[in-house]
Amino acid sequence: MAMWNPWRGCHKKSEGCKYCYIHKGDSRRGIDTNKIVKTKNFYAPIEKNKSGEYKIKPGKTVYLCFSTDFLLEDADKWRDECFDMIRERSDLHFLFLTKRIERFTDCIPKDWKDGYENVTVGCTVENQETADYRLSIFKDLPIKHKNIICQPLIEEIDLTGYLDGIELVVVGGESDKNARFLDYEWVLKIREACKESNTHFNFRQCGTHFIKDGKKYTLKVKDLCSQARKANIDF
Numbered sequence: 001m002a003m004w005n006p007w008r009g010c011h012k013k014s015e016g017c018k019y020c021y022i023h024k025g026d027s028r029r030g031i032d033t034n035k036i037v038k039t040k041n042f043y044a045p046i047e048k049n050k051s052g053e054y055k056i057k058p059g060k061t062v063y064l065c066f067s068t069d070f071l072l073e074d075a076d077k078w079r080d081e082c083f084d085m086i087r088e089r090s091d092l093h094f095l096f097l098t099k100r101i102e103r104f105t106d107c108i109p110k111d112w113k114d115g116y117e118n119v120t121v122g123c124t125v126e127n128q129e130t131a132d133y134r135l136s137i138f139k140d141l142p143i144k145h146k147n148i149i150c151q152p153l154i155e156e157i158d159l160t161g162y163l164d165g166i167e168l169v170v171v172g173g174e175s176d177k178n179a180r181f182l183d184y185e186w187v188l189k190i191r192e193a194c195k196e197s198n199t200h201f202n203f204r205q206c207g208t209h210f211i212k213d214g215k216k217y218t219l220k221v222k223d224l225c226s227q228a229r230k231a232n233i234d235f
């Protein structure tokens, strides 16, 4: 796996951004997250070593814009160059998540057609309102590999009608001392919908504040993922 953040910074977009870890980290360091700037890693996928080989070895999954949003308006002027690199590196698989799926058709290159084989797009939703709005757009988009990311999940979501053609649904809670509760029943409900539609399911992390069988728990950040794994409900 490799990380690729061609730019840094992001703007809060919806309820799910309330405790964004990028904003929290930047504010501790006195950095303005709302200032969007290119990073020195902009050309990372096509950088080569002294022997002329790509530094990122073939076959890797590249996590693109995991500390920003690939469809951010501020980055419109840079995205075509990113697509050139994605096309050049057909030996890598690129994955980006977005809360701005409504911008997708304005952002893709001319030769996108029904999607690049080496790109997975994850549409992130946090509540029923964002699910209904974003997923009704997402379901009709020409994308070869689609995931739905329900993280942070802040209320019960019904995904009925949105799972056709989805490869994976990821569910996770919020991480913050003021985080909104994650109820395990909501997780199981989404899992059930995935089972019925034969869609892979991954419970990625618990929430700092977690409800199971009606009991409330407060978990440490370091335990959020391991506790979710212990549930052993992925398929």
Ligand code: SF4
Pocket: 010, 011, 012, 013, 014, 016, 017, 020, 021, 022, 023, 067, 068, 069, 099
């Ligand atoms: S879209 Fe993602 S990176 Fe941007 S503010 Fe929201 S949570 Fe943070």
